Amino acid sequence: MNRTQLLQGTLDLLILRILELGPNHGWGISSRLQQISQDGLRTSQGSLYPALHRLEMRGEVRSEMTTSENNRRARVYAITRAGRKRLNQETETWEAFALSMRRVLEEGQ
Amino acid sequence: MIARVLATLRGLLRRRPIEDEIVEELRDHIEREIEAHRSRGVSAEEARRLALRDLGGLTQTIESSRAVRATWLDTVWHDARYAVRTLSRTPAFTLAAVSTLALGIGATTAIFSVANAALLRPLPYPHADEIRTLRTMFTDGRITSGLVGPLEMTRLKDPSLPITNVAMAGRGDFTLLRADGTPVSIVVSGVDEGFFPLFDLPLAVGGGFTPEYFRQNGPNGAILSYRLWRGAFGGDPHVVGKTLTLTNGGAPILGVAAPEMDVPRGTDAWFNLQLDPQSTNHGFDGYLRLRPSTPDSVLSQRLAAVAAVLGHDFPGPEGNRAFLVERFVDSIVGDLRPMLIIVLSATALILVLACVNVANLLLARASRRSREVAIRAALGASRGRIAAQLLTESAVLASAGMVLGVALAYVAVRLLLRYGASQLPRLETVPFDTPVLLFAIAMLAVCALGIALAPVLQLARRGVMERWLHERGRSVGGARSTHRALRTMIIVEVAVAVTM
Numbered sequence: 001m002n003r004t005q006l007l008q009g010t011l012d013l014l015i016l017r018i019l020e021l022g023p024n025h026g027w028g029i030s031s032r033l034q035q036i037s038q039d040g041l042r043t044s045q046g047s048l049y050p051a052l053h054r055l056e057m058r059g060e061v062r063s064e065m066t067t068s069e070n071n072r073r074a075r076v077y078a079i080t081r082a083g084r085k086r087l088n089q090e091t092e093t094w095e096a097f098a099l100s101m102r103r104v105l106e107e108g109q
Numbered sequence: 110m111i112a113r114v115l116a117t118l119r120g121l122l123r124r125r126p127i128e129d130e131i132v133e134e135l136r137d138h139i140e141r142e143i144e145a146h147r148s149r150g151v152s153a154e155e156a157r158r159l160a161l162r163d164l165g166g167l168t169q170t171i172e173s174s175r176a177v178r179a180t181w182l183d184t185v186w187h188d189a190r191y192a193v194r195t196l197s198r199t200p201a202f203t204l205a206a207v208s209t210l211a212l213g214i215g216a217t218t219a220i221f222s223v224a225n226a227a228l229l230r231p232l233p234y235p236h237a238d239e240i241r242t243l244r245t246m247f248t249d250g251r252i253t254s255g256l257v258g259p260l261e262m263t264r265l266k267d268p269s270l271p272i273t274n275v276a277m278a279g280r281g282d283f284t285l286l287r288a289d290g291t292p293v294s295i296v297v298s299g300v301d302e303g304f305f306p307l308f309d310l311p312l313a314v315g316g317g318f319t320p321e322y323f324r325q326n327g328p329n330g331a332i333l334s335y336r337l338w339r340g341a342f343g344g345d346p347h348v349v350g351k352t353l354t355l356t357n358g359g360a361p362i363l364g365v366a367a368p369e370m371d372v373p374r375g376t377d378a379w380f381n382l383q384l385d386p387q388s389t390n391h392g393f394d395g396y397l398r399l400r401p402s403t404p405d406s407v408l409s410q411r412l413a414a415v416a417a418v419l420g421h422d423f424p425g426p427e428g429n430r431a432f433l434v435e436r437f438v439d440s441i442v443g444d445l446r447p448m449l450i451i452v453l454s455a456t457a458l459i460l461v462l463a464c465v466n467v468a469n470l471l472l473a474r475a476s477r478r479s480r481e482v483a484i485r486a487a488l489g490a491s492r493g494r495i496a497a498q499l500l501t502e503s504a505v506l507a508s509a510g511m512v513l514g515v516a517l518a519y520v521a522v523r524l525l526l527r528y529g530a531s532q533l534p535r536l537e538t539v540p541f542d543t544p545v546l547l548f549a550i551a552m553l554a555v556c557a558l559g560i561a562l563a564p565v566l567q568l569a570r571r572g573v574m575e576r577w578l579h580e581r582g583r584s585v586g587g588a589r590s591t592h593r594a595l596r597t598m599i600i601v602e603v604a605v606a607v608t609m
Binding site: 025027050054075 | 130131133134135137138140141142145164166169170173174177
């Protein structure tokens with residue numbers, strides 16, 4: 001399995017999960033995603049930023065402009081309480097969905 | 110939910126344009142990506158190419174981020190700026206529309222500010238809603254002055270009644286002699302012991318009446334109104350102890366009332382009355398203060414019982430007499446209330462006329478602007494979006510009309526007061542306070558919706574956009590539906606004019 005097409009809506013879940021590990025900027029989120037999924041999941045970077053802004057408008061992440069090492073300004077995102085709540089809910093939904101999928105596929109064999 | 114509201118608010122407080130921030134963020138991303146490629150040994154040029162490729166279309170990314178971040182306020186702001194630009198390109202139309210709306214909003218706001226001053230503004234006395242005026246009448250149809258007497262007021266002091274204070278005042282015209290001997294006609298009111306405590310305003314100067322002033326053969330004294338003090342005594346701070354000289358006597362001045370104190374209306378000075386508490390002489394205005402949160406029906410019942418007992422005890426002067434109570438503010442304003450309501454309704458009709466006229470202008474313009482709307486629709490603007498734009502445009506017109514109208518109203522009311530309206534009760538001052546401004550803003554909203562209604566309805570009708578596309582500016586008089594709308598407006602106008 002490589003370069004899975006991301007299911008609609010799962011990008012939000014992945015972003016929230018990565019931000020749960022700690023605040024990060026956009027590039028960091030995208031490289032972290034590749035790293036953790038061992039290159040199995042790759043976001044189109046073009047959809048990452050609109051997704052981050054959408055999450056921010058929904059109040060599930062918040063962002064801050066920071067001046068980092070070697071004087072570079074970067075927008076750093078962090079998960080909010082509302083974001084954690086949604087992450088928990090969606091993780092449950094996702095796991096239930098994955099379980100059902102597996103049951104159906106294994107039954108079919 | 111709260112998190113979402115906060116995020117929106119943060120968006121509104123943002124000072125820099127959205128685009129700048131998004132571009133800055135993406136630049137940071139590209140730089141990091143290039144560094145990452147470079148550290149794996151890729152050439153600078155290749156690293157740059159890879160980074161840009163992975164990001165997808167740069168403009169597209171910026172646009173979709175912008176679309177997510179833009180709030181409805183950004184849209185309104187954008188539409189408003191567009192409306193101002195379009196309107197400033199047709200100054201004659203804009204001037205006509207704005208001044209028509211200014212007249213409509215100005216007239217209604219002016220009349221409302223008067224109604225507000227007379228009817229809505231609270232009276233200056235503490236807990237004035239507890240104050241009632243008291244009159245009497247004969248249930249058998251005999252004529253009476255309606256005034257009350259000391260005996261009745263003494264009975265109302267019964268602590269079992271839901272009444273905390275009772276007071277009497279009698280008004281008379283007197284002549285004041287100035288220090289240089291010139292006479293001035295003034296209104297003097299004699300008051301009983303309960304009077305100043307009932308209205309509960311602290312004196313501006315001096316100590317006022319003590320209980321001994323109301324005993325038989327006690328001393329005499331006078332309290333000046335603030336107006337008389339400023340006028341005839343020049344605001345003298347040492348006025349207490351001087352004498353108020355009238356042509357038929359005089360009394361030492363004990364103090365000056367609060368500037369707001371104006372009961373009975375127009376009184377220039379108050380004297381102490383020394384009354385026999387059992388007198389049945391009906392010669393006074395009666396006032397009472399209700400125990401807080403007592404319903405008026407309870408008061409009426411209790412007063413009827415008191416009147417019955419009085420009629421039994423004094424069948425001559427008190428037989429068949431009943432008490433009448435009125436809210437204090439009503440007793441002051443009197444007939445002004447229905448009059449103001451009629452005038453306010455009439456000016457509301459003027460506002461309707463103004464709106465109809467401006468809507469007319471807008472419709473005539475809309476048929477000329479059909480091309481612009483058709484192009485916008487062809488470029489993918491939804492009907493809702495175009496309607497919102499039309500609404501914003503009329504809101505811009507109405508806002509300009511409101512600003513001008515409120516200025517007009519302010520000047521008009523000042524002029525009205527100068528030419529005699531200040532003789533009317535409670536209209537010594539007409540403030541432009543929060544209720545008046547809120548009213549003006551409400552009128553703005555009504556106008557904006559009212560004048561946008563016709564063009565928007567036209568837009569909503571099926572096929573109108575397509576027809577606009579076909580008309581393509583060659584039509585001069587506009588579509589048939591425009592004619593129909595214009596005819597409807599003429600009917601409305603004539604109807605309103607006839608009503609007025």
